Amino acid sequence: MSETRWEEIVELLDEGAQGELQERFTEWSEADRTHAAAHLSSADLARLFDALDVGQAADLVEDLPDRQAADAIGEVGPDAAAEILEALSSDERADVLAEVDAHELDAILEASAPETARDIRSLLEYDADSAGGLMHTEFVSVRADSTVAEAVSEIRSAADVYARFSIQYLYAIDAGGRLEGVVPLRALLLSRPTALVSDVMIEKPLALAVDEDLDHLYEIFEETEYLGAPVVDVQGVLLGVVERSAVDEATLDQAEADHMKSLGISSGEELRSMPPLERSRRRLAWLSINIVLNLLAASVIAAYEETLQGAIALAVFLPIISDMSGCSGNQAVAVSLRELSLGVVRPGEIGRVLVKEITVGLMNGLALGILLGGVALAWRGDATLGLVVGLALAINTVLAVSIGGSVPLAIKRFGWDPALASGPILTTLTDVCGFFLTLSFATAVLV
Amino acid sequence: MSETRWEEIVELLDEGAQGELQERFTEWSEADRTHAAAHLSSADLARLFDALDVGQAADLVEDLPDRQAADAIGEVGPDAAAEILEALSSDERADVLAEVDAHELDAILEASAPETARDIRSLLEYDADSAGGLMHTEFVSVRADSTVAEAVSEIRSAADVYARFSIQYLYAIDAGGRLEGVVPLRALLLSRPTALVSDVMIEKPLALAVDEDLDHLYEIFEETEYLGAPVVDVQGVLLGVVERSAVDEATLDQAEADHMKSLGISSGEELRSMPPLERSRRRLAWLSINIVLNLLAASVIAAYEETLQGAIALAVFLPIISDMSGCSGNQAVAVSLRELSLGVVRPGEIGRVLVKEITVGLMNGLALGILLGGVALAWRGDATLGLVVGLALAINTVLAVSIGGSVPLAIKRFGWDPALASGPILTTLTDVCGFFLTLSFATAVLV
Numbered sequence: 014m015s016e017t018r019w020e021e022i023v024e025l026l027d028e029g030a031q032g033e034l035q036e037r038f039t040e041w042s043e044a045d046r047t048h049a050a051a052h053l054s055s056a057d058l059a060r061l062f063d064a065l066d067v068g069q070a071a072d073l074v075e076d077l078p079d080r081q082a083a084d085a086i087g088e089v090g091p092d093a094a095a096e097i098l099e100a101l102s103s104d105e106r107a108d109v110l111a112e113v114d115a116h117e118l119d120a121i122l123e124a125s126a127p128e129t130a131r132d133i134r135s136l137l138e139y140d141a142d143s144a145g146g147l148m149h150t151e152f153v154s155v156r157a158d159s160t161v162a163e164a165v166s167e168i169r170s171a172a173d174v175y176a177r178f179s180i181q182y183l184y185a186i187d188a189g190g191r192l193e194g195v196v197p198l199r200a201l202l203l204s205r206p207t208a209l210v211s212d213v214m215i216e217k218p219l220a221l222a223v224d225e226d227l228d229h230l231y232e233i234f235e236e237t238e239y240l241g242a243p244v245v246d247v248q249g250v251l252l253g254v255v256e257r258s259a260v261d262e263a264t265l266d267q268a269e270a271d272h273m274k275s276l277g278i279s280s281g282e283e284l285r286s287m288p289p290l291e292r293s294r295r296r297l298a299w300l301s302i303n304i305v306l307n308l309l310a311a312s313v314i315a316a317y318e319e320t321l322q323g324a325i326a327l328a329v330f331l332p333i334i335s336d337m338s339g340c341s342g343n344q345a346v347a348v349s350l351r352e353l354s355l356g357v358v359r360p361g362e363i364g365r366v367l368v369k370e371i372t373v374g375l376m377n378g379l380a381l382g383i384l385l386g387g388v389a390l391a392w393r394g395d396a397t398l399g400l401v402v403g404l405a406l407a408i409n410t411v412l413a414v415s416i417g418g419s420v421p422l423a424i425k426r427f428g429w430d431p432a433l434a435s436g437p438i439l440t441t442l443t444d445v446c447g448f449f450l451t452l453s454f455a456t457a458v459l460v
Numbered sequence: 461m462s463e464t465r466w467e468e469i470v471e472l473l474d475e476g477a478q479g480e481l482q483e484r485f486t487e488w489s490e491a492d493r494t495h496a497a498a499h500l501s502s503a504d505l506a507r508l509f510d511a512l513d514v515g516q517a518a519d520l521v522e523d524l525p526d527r528q529a530a531d532a533i534g535e536v537g538p539d540a541a542a543e544i545l546e547a548l549s550s551d552e553r554a555d556v557l558a559e560v561d562a563h564e565l566d567a568i569l570e571a572s573a574p575e576t577a578r579d580i581r582s583l584l585e586y587d588a589d590s591a592g593g594l595m596h597t598e599f600v601s602v603r604a605d606s607t608v609a610e611a612v613s614e615i616r617s618a619a620d621v622y623a624r625f626s627i628q629y630l631y632a633i634d635a636g637g638r639l640e641g642v643v644p645l646r647a648l649l650l651s652r653p654t655a656l657v658s659d660v661m662i663e664k665p666l667a668l669a670v671d672e673d674l675d676h677l678y679e680i681f682e683e684t685e686y687l688g689a690p691v692v693d694v695q696g697v698l699l700g701v702v703e704r705s706a707v708d709e710a711t712l713d714q715a716e717a718d719h720m721k722s723l724g725i726s727s728g729e730e731l732r733s734m735p736p737l738e739r740s741r742r743r744l745a746w747l748s749i750n751i752v753l754n755l756l757a758a759s760v761i762a763a764y765e766e767t768l769q770g771a772i773a774l775a776v777f778l779p780i781i782s783d784m785s786g787c788s789g790n791q792a793v794a795v796s797l798r799e800l801s802l803g804v805v806r807p808g809e810i811g812r813v814l815v816k817e818i819t820v821g822l823m824n825g826l827a828l829g830i831l832l833g834g835v836a837l838a839w840r841g842d843a844t845l846g847l848v849v850g851l852a853l854a855i856n857t858v859l860a861v862s863i864g865g866s867v868p869l870a871i872k873r874f875g876w877d878p879a880l881a882s883g884p885i886l887t888t889l890t891d892v893c894g895f896f897l898t899l900s901f902a903t904a905v906l907v
Contacts, residue, residue, distance in 0.1 A: 043683045044803050051804030078802060169650055181628045181645070181687075198628070198645040203616055236490045240628075240687060240705075258687075261708035268715055269798060276794045277787065283795050284804065285816050293823040296791050300824060303787055304831055307780040314776045315839075321775050328768050328775040329761045332782045332895075333754040336887065339783075340724065340750055344743050347723050348730050351716060355525060356491050357498030357731065369732050376740040377747060384751055392762075440783065448779075 018045065019052035022061060031064045038069050047076045051286055058085035063093060071100035074109060081286055083112030091117075091124040099129060104149040104259065107136040142227040142263055148244045148253030155210055157185040157193040162206035164196065184243055184251055185214045191249040192220055220245045223252055227267060230260045271432045277303065303437045310335075310444035317452035324459045326393055327451060330385070330402045334451055337381060337406060338413040338443040345370055345417030346439065350431055353421060360426040363419045374414030382407030397458055405451040413443040465492065466499035469508060478511045485516050494523045498733055502528075506535035509544060518547035521556060528733055530559030538564075538571040546576060551596040551706065554583040589674040589710055595691045595700030602657055604632040604640040609653035611643065631690055631698055632661045638696040639667055667692045670699055674714060677707045718879045724750065750884045757782075757891035764899035771906045773840055774898060777832070777849045781898055784828060784853060785860040785890040792817055792864030793886065797878055800868060807873040810866045821861030829854030844905055852898040860890040 016024075018041075025034045038046070050058060050073060062070045062085060074082045074097060086094045086109060098106050098121065110118060110133060122130040132150060139145025153171045155164045164183055183201070185194040194214030204213045219237065221230065221244045233242070234257050241256040270281030277299030283292055314321065314331065321327055349366065352358040358366060386403020390396055417439055421431035463471075465488075472481045488496070497505060497520060509517045509532060521529045521544060533541045533556060545553050545568065557565060557580060569577040579597060586592025600618045602611045611630055630648070632641040641661030651660045666684065668677065668691045680689070681704045688703040717728030724746030730739055761768065761778065768774055796813065799805040805813060833850020837843055864886055868878035 044679065047803045048806060051799075051802075078804070165649055168646065198649060199615065202612055202645060202649050232491065257705055258708060261705060261712065265708065265712050265715065268712065269801075272719060273794055273798065276791050278791055278794065283798075284802075285795070285799060285813070286804070289816070289819040289823065293820050293827075296788070296820070297824055297827055300784065300787060300791075300828060301831065304780065304784055304828060307783050308835060311776045311780050314779070315773075318772050318776075322769070322772050325765050325769050325772075325775075326762075328772075328778065329758045329765075331775065332761070332779045332891065333751065333758050335779050336754050336782070336786075336891075337747065337751055340747060341743070344723050344725055344747075347720055347725065348732065348739075351720065351730075352498075352732060354716075355498075355731075356494045357525070357733070359495060366732070369736070372736040373740050373743070376736065377744055380740075380744055381747060381751060384748065388755060444779065444783075 017052070018049040022049060022053065023057055026057065026060045026064060034061070034064045035066060035069060038065060038073075043076050046073060050077055051081065051284075055081075055084040055088050059088035062086075062089050062097060067096050067100050070097045074101060075105055078282075078284060079108045080112050080282065081284065082109045086121075087113050087117045091120040094121045095124040095126075095129075098133075099125065102149050103132060103136060103151060103253070104147065106133060107146065108141065110137060111141055139223065140226075142267065143223070144221040144225040144230060144244045144255050145223040145252070147227070147230070147259045147263055148223075148255045149259075150253040152184055152243075152251075152254045154184040154186045154251060155196075157187060157209075157211040157214065159210050160206065161201055161204045161208045161210065161213060164201055164210050165206070168198075168201075181240055182254075183210075184254075185210050186251055189248075190251060192218070192243055192245050192251045194218055195243065218243065220249070221255060222247075227260070227263055230255065231264050234260050271430070275432050277437070299437070306437050306441040307444075310441050310448060313445055313448040314452065317448075317456065320452050320456045320459070324398070324455055326389070326395075326398055327402070327455055327459075330389065331448060331451060333385065334402065334406050334409060334447040335440075335444045337385075338409045338447045339440045341374070341377060341381075341410050342413035342417035342439045342443050345374075345414045346421055349418050349421040353425060353431055358422070360422045363422050366418050366422060367415055370414050370418035371411060374411035377414065378407040378410030381410055401454045401459060402451060405447065405454055409443060409447040409450055412446050413439075416442060464499070465496040469496060469500065470504055473504065473507045473511060481508070481511045482513060482516060485512060485520075490523050493520060497524055498528065498731070502531040502535050505532035509533075509536050510540060514543050514547050517544045521548060522552055525729075525731055526555045527559050527729065528731060529556045533568075534560050534564045538567040541568045542571040542573075542576075545580075546572065549596050550579060550583060550598060550700070551594065553580060554593065555588065557584060558588055586670065587673075589714065590670070591668040591672040591677060591691045591702050592670040592699070594674070594677070594706045594710055595670075595702045596706075597700045599631055599690075599698075599701045601631040601633045601698060602643075604634060604656075604658040604661065606657050607653065608648055608651045608655045608657065608660060611648055611657050612653070615645075615648075628687055629701075630657075631701075632657050633698055636695075637698060639665070639690055639692050639698045641665055642690065665690065667696070668702060669694075674707070674710055677702065678711050681707050718877070722879050724884070746884070753884050753888040754891075757888050757895060760892055760895040761899065764895075764903065767899050767903045767906070771845070771902055773836070773842075773845055774849070774902055774906075777836065778895060778898060780832065781849065781853050781856060781894040782887075782891045784832075785856045785894045786887045788821070788824060788828075788857050789860035789864035789886045789890050792821075792861045793868055796865050796868040800872060800878055805869070807869045810869050813865050813869060814862055817861050817865035818858060821858035824861065825854035825857030828857055848901045848906060849898060852894065852901055856890060856894040856897055859893050860886075863889060 053061065065073065086097065113121065122133060125133065153167055155167050168183065181198055183196040184192060185196055187193050194211065194216045195218040196210060196214045200213045219239065219242050221242050223244050223246055239257065241254050243251055244253045244255055246252055273281045273283065277296060279295045279298050283295050382403040385406050386399040389402045390399030420439065425431040500508065512520065533544065560568070569580060572580070600614055602614050615630065628645055630643040631639060632643055634640050641658065641663045642665040643657060643661045647660045666686065666689050668689050670691050670693055686704065688701050690698055691700045691702055693699055720728045720730065724743060726742045726745050730742050796805070829850040832853050833846040836849045837846030867886065872878040
């Protein structure tokens with residue numbers, strides 16, 4: 014078996030070949046680094062951080078999932094951690110530190126420069142998915158009453174900030190740090206050097222409240238063409254800048270986390286680098302609830318044992334009806350979630366959605382019912398059996414599609430996460446209905 | 461019942477109150493417009509396009525899902541359509557036209573300015589999720605051998621392009637239109653007016669091949685801080701610019717479409733504004749396949765009818781084992797998909813993933829097996845029944861988790877979409893195994 018990159022890293026670490034590690038590191042692409050680092054234990058990763066120079070270690074932190082970076086940062090010791098974190102941008106730093114244990118965090122802040130520590134503490138107070146949590150605090154500001162020439166020289170002196178953030182705006186503030194306007198670089202380029210910043214700036218610019226939530230931020234950036242927007246506190250003091258790309262990335266992460274949660278992976282993230290016991294726990298909480306819900310649904314079958322004994326073929330069709338109804342219901346949930354997120358449907362429109370879903374449910378229920386009924390008839394030559402399972406599936410499809418389509422709107426109306434609608438609760442409901450319909454029809458006509 | 465916004469629109473359209481419509485339109489937020497327009501038929505929407513001025517109509521097109529915009533654009537007639545499309549940015553135009561029927565498209569291109577028509581035709585040739593499909597063709601270029609002052613005056617004359625795209629780079633080209641360098645506005649700002657563009661530009665800049673695919677584009681932007689990147693053809697001629705936000709947005713759309721597809725909604729998009737028959741069709745294709753797969757799995761039950769007749773309580777547990785194994789399997793699929801997209805696992809590592817998943821599968825299988833076995837025992841006071849269902853669920857959980865975790869990697873290795881792994885095929889497999897394990901154990905010990 015050929016040696017893999019991470020085995021090579023561990024070997025070099027064991028040999029103490031620091032120089033060679035640093036050299037190799039520069040040769041790898043970001044994808045190579047992410048991949049290799051994902052295979053290292055937190056302890057090995059911490060040794061790697063120690064062996065690399067600070068800039069390389071900071072690059073590596075940026076390449077890793079926050080959680081994995083935090084675990085390793087927790088192991089390098091507070092001084093080394095503080096040094097690496099100092100080299101990160103403010104927003105990345107806050108993301109990683111949000112995942113570090115509380116007492117390790119205190120030690121790291123103790124070891125940091127007082128100003129950085131203060132900055133970190135204030136950033137950590139904001140919800141990660143709010144304007145405050147997504148903003149970075151590196152920006153270039155000038156007094157609104159300075160000249161264009163002074164503004165240009167401010168930019169010259171802040172060249173490193175520009176290089177890192179491709180910031181395209183300058184922020185004009187008053188003596189109290191309150192945001193007065195935004196100056197696009199283009200405006201500086203096309204103005205006389207002696208003009209006042211206040212004359213070339215865009216006045217009353219879009220300013221985001223520090224507690225603005227992600228959904229709203231996404232909407233705001235959807236409605237505008239801005240690449241970034243300033244964040245202010247209640248007094249209007251400029252605190253930082255949220256970039257469009259930070260909002261897009263957080264939205265994408267949230268969509269993925271929601272998908273994981275809808276499958277019952279608690280807290281929406283699981284990596285194979287986590288210990289098996291933790292991974293098992295993350296999945297098991299929901300699986301345990303799910304099994305209880307399943308038992309609830311199955312108790313309907315138990316109640317009809319006599320019917321089942323008399324027509325054992327039904328046992329073959331019960332899992333099919335359960336699965337098919339679940340699928341139909343989840344399709345309707347997905348369409349509603351999509352329409353809610355696009356803004357083409359609103360939580361109050363349950364009646365309208367119901368009418369539309371019932372139409373689709375009837376068509377699909379009819380098609381699927383005839384198909385399943387036909388199979389039952391062909392297999393057993395028993396028209397009554399065909400009628401029972403076909404009719405049960407048809408009706409249950411209509412129910413599943415109607416419930417699936419409307420429940421996300423109802424949940425959203427209560428202010429909860431509509432993604433909760435898919436999965437176990439819907440499936441349990443459609444199972445109960447499906448089992449009941451099949452077995453009560455059968456009791457009426459078959460036995 | 462109070463009148464809704466879209467009912468109001470239809471009323472104003474019927475009255476021919478064009479002026480009032482235009483006025484109302486300016487008062488609504490983008491969200492209001494998206495929502496109201498989603499409730500109009502294509503015919504009403506086309507009438508609305510006619511009543512609004514061209515700029516408003518173009519704004520509305522941008523607010524709508526592409527498919528809905530295309531349906532309405534197809535109804536306004538080629539001349540009006542060409543006029544509205546002319547007012548859109550090149551990338552938005554291509555997105556909408558990609559959804560328009562072929563013969564309507566021809567009529568619209570016929571009615572467009574020859575240059576626009578040529579531009580559209582060439583953009584439509586690119587795959588929508590490639591660099592060519594995501595780029596816009598509005599950019600500012602200067603000859604590399606011109607001066608900074610000439611470049612600034614070029615920007616001044618292209619002010620409208622800048623206003624719309626917040627473009628932050630200028631592209632330096634040679635006499636043949638080939639890309640020579642990229643000039644950040646900042647560089648112009650900090651340079652003497654007499655300096656040559658070739659002296660201040662970044663040479664050999666990142667240039668994207670026109671057929672670069674979305675996944676790769678996303679990776680490229682992940683590895684860099686660029687807000688946009690130039691797109692070139694095989695000769696190196698500058699064709700357009702892809703912005704980071706276009707890539708992020710397309711990635712988010714693709715993630716949502718993948719999710720829809722994984723639930724069996726064909727082509728990954730369904731809106732309630734589509735005709736019910738089309739919506740039914742989009743869902744039914746997959747449901748029909750799914751029911752066949754379900755029958756396949758259920759045929760295992762049919763083969764054990766005698767066993768079932770002798771131990772009817774098993775019929776209660778079969779749907780539970782089927783559902784629980786499906787859930788466990790899909791969790792593992794989600795973790796693999798997530799790790800593949802993060803780049804922390806690669807398609808070749810099936811062996812490693814299997815070992816890790818088997819560990820988690822054993823833990824969860826044990827926990828769930830004991831739980832379900834305990835319930836069976838408590839309910840029936842039958843230790844053998846408890847053992848059969850508990851053991852079957854435990855083993856099947858290990859199987860489901862192992863298959864679910866490794867199949868996405870295998871599929872990716874073949875170059876297919878790993879998201880295909882979740883859903884029906886996995887569920888069928890775990891159903892077959894679950895039914896077989898339960899019923900064969902039961903045959904051995906119960907009957």
